[in-house]
Amino acid sequence: MAKAEKTPEFLVALLVEDHPGVTMKIAGMFARRGINLTSFTGASSEKKGFSRIIMKAEGDSKVFEQIYKQMNKLIEVVKVKTLLPDNAIMRELALVKVDIKDAIDRQAVISLNDIFRNRVTNITPKTMTIEVVGSTGKIDSFVSLVTEQVNIRELARTGTIALYRGEDSIFMD
Amino acid sequence: MKDQKKKKPLLTGTAIIKKVLKESGNTTLFGYPGGAIMPFFDEIFGDNKIRQILMRHEQSAGHAAEGYATASGKLGVCMTTSGPGATNLITALANAFYDSAPILAFSGQVNTSLIGNDAFQEADLIGATMAVTKHNYLVKDVRDLGRIFKEAMHIASTGRPGPVFIDLPKDIQLAECSLKEPIPEKINLVGYKPNVYSKAAGRQITHALKMVMNARYPVILAGGGVSISNAYQQLTELANLLKIPVVSTIKAKGVIDDYHPYALGAIGMHGRQRSNFAVSEADVLLAIGCRFSDRITGDLDKFPGQGNAKVIHIDVDAAEIGKNVPVDLPIVADAKLALIEMNRQIRALKGKKKELKTNSWWYRWIKEMKENDQIPNIVEKGPEGGIYPEKVMYELDRIMNPRDIIVTEVGQHQMYAAHYLKFRHPRTFITSGGLGTMGFGFPAAIGAKVAKPRSEVWLIAGDGSIQMNSHEMATVKQHNIKVNMIILNNGYLGMVRQWQELFNEKRYAGTGLGFVRNGKQEYWPDFVKLGEAYGLKGRKVTDPRKLGKALQEAKASKETFIIEVATEKGSNVLPMLPPGGALSSLYNREGEQKSIYDYYRRLPRTDSELKEFKSVRVNPIK
Numbered sequence A: 001m002a003k004a005e006k007t008p009e010f011l012v013a014l015l016v017e018d019h020p021g022v023t024m025k026i027a028g029m030f031a032r033r034g035i036n037l038t039s040f041t042g043a044s045s046e047k048k049g050f051s052r053i054i055m056k057a058e059g060d061s062k063v064f065e066q067i068y069k070q071m072n073k074l075i076e077v078v079k080v081k082t083l084l085p086d087n088a089i090m091r092e093l094a095l096v097k098v099d100i101k102d103a104i105d106r107q108a109v110i111s112l113n114d115i116f117r118n119r120v121t122n123i124t125p126k127t128m129t130i131e132v133v134g135s136t137g138k139i140d141s142f143v144s145l146v147t148e149q150v151n152i153r154e155l156a157r158t159g160t161i162a163l164y165r166g167e168d169s170i171f172m173d
Numbered sequence B: 001m002k003d004q005k006k007k008k009p010l011l012t013g014t015a016i017i018k019k020v021l022k023e024s025g026n027t028t029l030f031g032y033p034g035g036a037i038m039p040f041f042d043e044i045f046g047d048n049k050i051r052q053i054l055m056r057h058e059q060s061a062g063h064a065a066e067g068y069a070t071a072s073g074k075l076g077v078c079m080t081t082s083g084p085g086a087t088n089l090i091t092a093l094a095n096a097f098y099d100s101a102p103i104l105a106f107s108g109q110v111n112t113s114l115i116g117n118d119a120f121q122e123a124d125l126i127g128a129t130m131a132v133t134k135h136n137y138l139v140k141d142v143r144d145l146g147r148i149f150k151e152a153m154h155i156a157s158t159g160r161p162g163p164v165f166i167d168l169p170k171d172i173q174l175a176e177c178s179l180k181e182p183i184p185e186k187i188n189l190v191g192y193k194p195n196v197y198s199k200a201a202g203r204q205i206t207h208a209l210k211m212v213m214n215a216r217y218p219v220i221l222a223g224g225g226v227s228i229s230n231a232y233q234q235l236t237e238l239a240n241l242l243k244i245p246v247v248s249t250i251k252a253k254g255v256i257d258d259y260h261p262y263a264l265g266a267i268g269m270h271g272r273q274r275s276n277f278a279v280s281e282a283d284v285l286l287a288i289g290c291r292f293s294d295r296i297t298g299d300l301d302k303f304p305g306q307g308n309a310k311v312i313h314i315d316v317d318a319a320e321i322g323k324n325v326p327v328d329l330p331i332v333a334d335a336k337l338a339l340i341e342m343n344r345q346i347r348a349l350k351g352k353k354k355e356l357k358t359n360s361w362w363y364r365w366i367k368e369m370k371e372n373d374q375i376p377n378i379v380e381k382g383p384e385g386g387i388y389p390e391k392v393m394y395e396l397d398r399i400m401n402p403r404d405i406i407v408t409e410v411g412q413h414q415m416y417a418a419h420y421l422k423f424r425h426p427r428t429f430i431t432s433g434g435l436g437t438m439g440f441g442f443p444a445a446i447g448a449k450v451a452k453p454r455s456e457v458w459l460i461a462g463d464g465s466i467q468m469n470s471h472e473m474a475t476v477k478q479h480n481i482k483v484n485m486i487i488l489n490n491g492y493l494g495m496v497r498q499w500q501e502l503f504n505e506k507r508y509a510g511t512g513l514g515f516v517r518n519g520k521q522e523y524w525p526d527f528v529k530l531g532e533a534y535g536l537k538g539r540k541v542t543d544p545r546k547l548g549k550a551l552q553e554a555k556a557s558k559e560t561f562i563i564e565v566a567t568e569k570g571s572n573v574l575p576m577l578p579p580g581g582a583l584s585s586l587y588n589r590e591g592e593q594k595s596i597y598d599y600y601r602r603l604p605r606t607d608s609e610l611k612e613f614k615s616v617r618v619n620p621i622k
């Protein structure tokens, strides 16, 4: 069976004025044009009154171009840039809470944590909460490997955040 | 008291708004009051510098502001109360958004302390207007008010214009502003810098000219942007310099004189055959300020030039370029600035030589293509005893002055007007293009008349559309605004009936406005009597020979006059493109499916083809 083709994705970084309703306007723009957002993160930036928003969405270069232009039209959006794996540092954080039935389970998860250099942030006789940091792919593979050993009770992911590699930056001039 | 310096009283929120509006010259306001906007109405009460026109519905207030804006080229302003007042405005905002009209709309809102509590007449207008405005604001501090109003007016009327909505809590209107300068001298919008012209655009224009001058059959497509940026002189100059045809979208009617030898008229679903033919034969399309809506392009795979033409697209909104039609040469610029530069470059090329060398062969056929351009004068009645809509256009065209303004509702009557009437000046044809809003026409005509009191304003309405906002008859009576209303009564939601006839096997579901009771055909209302109820005069016309006189009577009348024309029930506005069909396909006047090439010949491309070629038309006019 041929492998199903993966839907192309792109990553957009915005610098936006921090007004109420801005996130709604940005997310609404994707929804209105029928584009699937796979991740959305936003919080304050280095400049007061401005937030940095990083989004991942499904679509090819044509979709990206339209989104790029539409984002630029939003009055609160000051900067729009695309980020690619070879020009950007990308990170995601996941918190994974797993069920631990016995010592065998615990040992299995601990050895996986070693390989992935995860931190255990909380532990009880029945659960273990693990902090995984890295690329989206790394988190995906940890999740699939740990599922082979134990049951995931809860999973929370931040979505990707990213900055340009090196001296390139997206800031207000 | 002698030491105490007299302190300047602090301005309230409503005083700030009034001041900003007056200082910017926006003193005509279309609105409707209610609890949450009472402070502002109170502020302008008795101020003879402000003209407040009380419409009878908030939707009308929005459309009237748009009619005013479109006729004048200025900002249109409207205001409503919170909740239902503001939600009633949504359709008008959407209409202005799709037709890029500069509108400032503000609505009262419940007090800031109540927002989010589902208070009486509270509605989330920021959420509701988001998708249909260029921008919106919720004012949360009276110190922001002056800046927000200035920004809103700037955003609404620059770049690609559009409606801007301001949500205005009642307590903010009443609050006093402690700032020394409640209205800032300058505004600085970091995220809003419309790209109206750049050096890069200048270089692209050089490339564009090369493409156009090397082409055999280049065509200019003018869109509403040409009208919005007031680029009509430049457009005409370009056509004169290059001697190539200009076709237009319906929002661009009037940007070039319809009698100009190179002006072919509108393209698209209800466009002119010769225009659709020209674009089907084009090898380069120079599109200016249009957004390639599906009503214009037909089947995208065959657009333009059967899918083989190169496309140059000039638009101030970069997001429009490449959105629907792949573009070979994008130029992000204001239409007027781009055309000024284009004409400058052509004149420079022309230099001392008298003639400009282009490869275009259009000049050989253009005259023949423009032959037989008259509106048919059908004096007989139709098989069902009605007057043909063409006849209404014929008579109206005869009586119209070139500076008269035509406003339409939406439906067949709109397309008859766009198809047949001749426009000689920009901003003389006002219609709902992008959204196609029935009910737009009458209030927009009111706004147009307020903007241009010395021009005759003619409303062309259908019997369906007029009923969406016919209550505005009270407004024209109260404010003494004269609109010459022509209601084409075909007893149907005609445009939908036409589609049912052509595509739904004549199953006329929900489109008949008349009915049969006790074996008798009935129709209500009687539009002339409806006018009488509002204190207006009118005339019903059932005899085609009496049309001209009725139009004269309306023109001579001192106030709004209603002409109800009994038009032919079954008449269809043809030719039209089949939905989804290519620009070269059509239903002809007999309702048969044809190709444009049943009427026009493929144009020659080589010298040998040229030798054989005698006439553009398959059946030349004798």
Ligand SMILES: Cc1ncc(C[n+]2csc(CCOP(=O)(O)OP(=O)(O)O)c2C)c(N)n1
Pocket: B409, B410, B411, B412, B413, B414, B436, B437, B438, B439, B461, B462, B463, B464, B465, B466, B488, B490, B492, B493, B494, B495, B496
């Ligand atoms: C608000 C709104 N509702 C529905 C439609 C769909 N529609 C388009 S044209 C039309 C018929 C218009 O009838 P009328 O005003 O009598 O004009 P005619 O086509 O008969 O000339 C309708 C229902 C619309 N465009 N706008």
Ligand SMILES: [Mg+2]
Pocket: B411, B462, B463, B464, B488, B489, B490, B491, B492, B493, B494
């Ligand atoms: Mg009708």
